Amino acid sequence: MAVTRFDIALQRALAGGRAFGGVGPYEELKGRLRFALDPEHPANARITDVGQAPRNRDGRVEFAADVSILLPVERARGNGRVILDVVNRGHTVTLPNFNHATRPAFAPGADPHPAIDVGDGFLMRRGYAVVSCGWQCDVPELPGLLRLEAPEARDGNGRPLHGRVYVNLQAPEPVPHFLLSDRGHLAYPAADVDERDAVLLVRDQLDGDARAIPRARWRFARVTDGRAVPDARHVWLEGGFEKGRLYQVAYTAVGAPVLGVSFAALRECVSWLKYGTEAQANPGAGRLRWAYAYGRSQTGRLLRTLVYWDLNVDEQGREALDGIIANVAGGMRGEFNQRFGQNSKDRPQMMAHVFPSTDVATTDRVTGLTDALHRRLEARASRLKVIYTNTSAEYHRGDASLAHTDPDGLRDVTHGANTRVYHFGGTEHGLGVWPPSDTAVVAADPAGWAERSQHVRGVVNYGRLLRACLVNLDRWVTEGVEPPPSRHPRLDDGTAVPPESLDKAFGRIPGASYPRHHARPRRLDFGADAELRVMTRVPPREGPAFGSRVSAVDEDGNEVAGIAVPEVRVPLASHTGWNLRHPDIGGRAQLLVFAGATIPFARTRRERAAAADPRPSIEERYASRDVYLERVRRAARELVAERYLLDEDVELSVTLAARLWDWLAGQAPSPSSR
Helix, strand or coil, rough: CEEEEEEEEEEEEHHHCCCCCHHHHHEEEEEEEEEEEECCCHHCCCCHHHCCCCCCCCCCCCEEEEEEEEEEEEEHHHHCEEEEEEEECCCCCHHHCCCCCCCCCCCCCCCCCCCCCCCHHHHHHHEEEEEEECCCCCCCCCCCEEEEECEEEEECCCCEEEEEEEEEEEECCCCCEECCCCCCCCCCCCCCCCCCCCEEEEECCCCCEECCCHHHHHCCCECCCCCEEEEECCEEEEEECCCCEEEEEEEEEEEEECCCHHHHHHHHHHHHHCCCHHHHCCCCCCCCEEEEEECCCHHHHHHHHHHHHCCCCCCCCCHHHHEEEEEEECCCCCCCCCCCCCCCCCCHHHCCCCCCCCCCCECCCCCEEEEECHHHHCCCCCCCEEEEEEEHHHHHHCEEEEEEECCCCCCCCCCCCCCCEEEECCCCCCCCCCCCCEECCCCCCCCCCCEEEEECCCCCCHHHHHHHHHHHHHHHHHHHHCCCCEEEECCCCCCCCCCHHHHHCCCCCCCCCCCCCCCEEEEEEECCCCCCCCCCCCCCCCECCCCCCCCCCCCCEECCCCCHHHHHHHCCCEEECCCEEEEHCCCCCCCCCCCCEEEEEECCCCHHHCCCCCCCHHHHHHHHHHHHHHHHHHHHHHHHHHCCCHHHHHHHHHHHHHHHHHHHHHCCHHHCCC
């Protein structure tokens, strides 16, 4: 077993010792899990540069990960399942998303061990163990973030590696310099601050024309005491960087950690909990039989990458994970197994890791390549079950539809037997912004920047649908009960359409600012090897765009495809997966990536007529608040019958709809004022 030791730094009661029904109280064990990997083992052969990492006297590669394990105090009361919480940029995601809980915000000097919010206790009541495992070696150096201590690859003479890096940078305010990374992550230092071949580009759309800024106008430097001081991890521009504009830096860096050991850390952590003994310091020894992974956004893409490389079999030949929910990953992967990759990089227009997007084989007519996301899983007849879920925002970002169409978006692709694909209609990337606002702090960014949009952000919380996905995944794995069918936009029924086609629908709605430009992912040639492990051409050569599609909408501007929560099925507003950047933060013609919008209906017939809004008003749709809520309850029960919602979440749906009514309808005007 690759796990060699578990150093417990903290053991404490969860939620003050509160009992969760028949499962009883939980505890947290927090510390560091240590690994020693055999770099020659077939299970590790696909980890880029693992053979170039330093080895101990036994010929193994050592690394360590921060972990937090939540378990019932009485282990026998658990349900025998463990969820691998694939942390996002060092932050936990499983309890916040499934338990409707908050997550702490870490900052310099913050408590590294804040109390854990368990929300409504959903996972605990059901007896799940949860393990949060650090996998990133480049998370910001803030107390409390879960990280990985990774080895660094060396050349044959023991020297650090050099390689090309392509960084995308943007700020919502003018800045004199940028750290050469996304969201405060540890940056790759420039090998030579005077490198002549380094390039700084600027553009106004992710797929727009790029202009090179003369080398004499910028440097690898940062501003200190009003002066630009050489700094290999920062870039400085004469006159400063403009808010909202997109900048890319291409340069030669030095020092490449073996990023791919992240997959081994996650895999071996799970295998240790499933198969390890008390003698191997396994706190759940003999009690955990099934394991599921949950990742969202960045870590949903990480899980898609794990699936692509099939890094789910441990050194003993055992399957670690039995099921996966990869949420809001779109149709792409990431640079997680790439030399000089950037773990936090998240724009499909800036990466090579888009094709293949479908689980079954498709052919890219432009490159001639044929591949499948699940190719290696299928080759060994793996029984791993995978559910891919996306919001409307990933469709408008341009890559989510590629998970179920051919690369040109011209035909539907039927997924394999072990896959489901769900689109959550009318939602934004996160679980909705509440209280409603057009401004939100950038998630997991130590800079503390806030971003403003032209419309109020999306307010729909789709966490209920994820809970149903987990229950369905569990029954699929343990009982062989198939989940409900995939639900997403389709070409054959006309619900998958080019994003430009929605312009007419939103052009009718007063005040709706629908994007005039839709940045699509492109085929990018980075001069890489066939497996995209090492990039040599940076900036890349840009090729034709992929065929992005979004859901068609009805006359209210609400999406007709996918799974809609009850308050979208019974609407008080148009709920979208797009929103434009506000002029205050620059880039007003760009999508605010990850953001959706809420465009309310008029409250009354008179208000609707005054605004020339073609959408029926709230009073024309619903005679009263009670009538509205009863229709929401009925819609929720329909979703329960279809198995996209749990029965226990019917009344939660009504509660969420009630707060939406109180915000949008408010105190309805008296009949005499209409």
